Amino acid sequence: MTVLAFLARRLAYSLVVLVGVLIVVFALVHLVPGDPVRLALGTRYTPAAYEALREASGLNEPLISQFFGYLGHAATGNLGVSFRNGDPVTELLLDRLPATVSLAFVGIVLALAIALPAGVYSALREGRASDAIVRITSQFGVSVPDFWLGILLISLFSTVLGWLPTSGYRPLLEDPGGWLRHVMLPGLTVGLVAAAIMTRYVRSAVLEVSAMGYVRTARSKGLPPRLVTMRHTVRNALVPILTITGIQVATILSGVIVVEVVFAWPGLGRLVFNSVAARDYPVIQGAVLLMAVLFLAVNLLVDLLYAVVDPRIRLS
Known part of the structure; x- marks a missing residue:
């Protein structure tokens, strides 16, 4: 096809x-x-x-x-007007979208930076104490509610250390430094939760590929362990890793309502929260429609990347 x-x-x-x-x-x-x-x-x-x-x-x-x-x-792009203030719903959504996209970007970058090395490290040391530590830590991360983690990070980095602001938002193009300072805590909250989930998938994917015959053959030929890991193991585990990455990106884009409320982040999630409380039908419908479009777009992009990562996969 x-x-x-x-x-x-x-x-x-x-x-x-x-x-x-x-x-x-x-x-x-x-x-x-x-x-x-x-x-x-x-x-x-x-x-x-x-x-x-x-x-x-x-x-x-x-x-x-x-x-x-x-x-x-x-x-035609006309999603009606808000019951609360009479503003066009399309304009409200487009105004909130950059904040949510920037939060999702920071969250998934942090998640990948943690999950990829942690998952590969854990898989290569299966059954050892270091593997158990990574698995227990990731299980703890999966079990922790994101709102509790957000409050904990606020207490540490804002109240105790005073390094980062507790809430607010700065547009990236207008104030890059302010944007980075404000996005770090909510991004870290989202990223740590996603990293805990992704680490387990990365570990499972690497373990599954490590048991394949071509990996054992590469090792038997005396190839350096680092080369076997990067060229044969991790590369062939990228398809399931791409899958969970796409799912997490779509989840962050459409499901960070609690995090945005905790950090007063002016994104789509907080807009939906306020609209549900006010029974603002047009905004609720428009936001859900936009989130569904984002979810489907991410899934489509992941499907296209499958063929790039592994040419043996045909588009079907």
């Missing part, structure tokens, strides 16, 4: 998934008890304002008409 045919097939699949996501989110949001229009108006409530906002938002129409109307607008 050619690359273009593969892309066309995956895009069609992604479109079906997105429609399914929209149906589920649309149904769940409308099944939750409460009136979002009444909540949005707050103290400004009057019967006339209530009816005007319901009509402007299309909530006075049947659910099926609301869904297809939303679907048609979403296809």
Whole structure:
């Protein structure tokens, strides 16, 4: 299958998934008890304002008409307006996206910097004390809630040492130094949790490849252990490592709500948290749609990288 045919097939699949996501989110949001229009108006409530906002938002129409109307607008990039402040949802999402992407980038870089050497080191020393230490540490990292880890890091690096700020955000292009100082703690929180998960996968992948016949043959030929590890073992373990890396990137992009709330990080996760509390339907739907698009885009990129890492893999 050619690359273009593969892309066309995956895009069609992604479109079906997105429609399914929209149906589920649309149904769940409308099944939750409460009136979002009444909540949005707050103290400004009057019967006339209530009816005007319901009509402007299309909530006075049947659910099926609301869904297809939303679907048609979403296809053109129009995700509606926020109930809380009247801002276009698309602008709100694009304004928050850079913060979440930068947090995901720092988190996954830190995770890879920890997980790759730790996982390979542990696999090459299987059964030894050092292997047990890495496995116990990674299990502890998997078990620790990210909000607790974030609070612990704030207490250490901000309260006790005073090295880093506890919250806030600086745009990378406007203030690189300020951005780095503010992103370190939330990035480290996300990165440590992801590293704990990825270390176990890296270790398993390296152990599986190490048992292959071609690795044993390379060792029997007297090749240097470092060469065998890098050229034959780690290189051939990259496919499962790519898989877990893609999953973690997509998870960070779409699931760091608690971390963003703890660090007052102005990303998509915090926007979703505030929107759920305010029952802001358009923002919730738009954010979930964007997160689904990001998740599918990461998966597509990982599939394409499979063929780059291992030419024996055909796009299918």
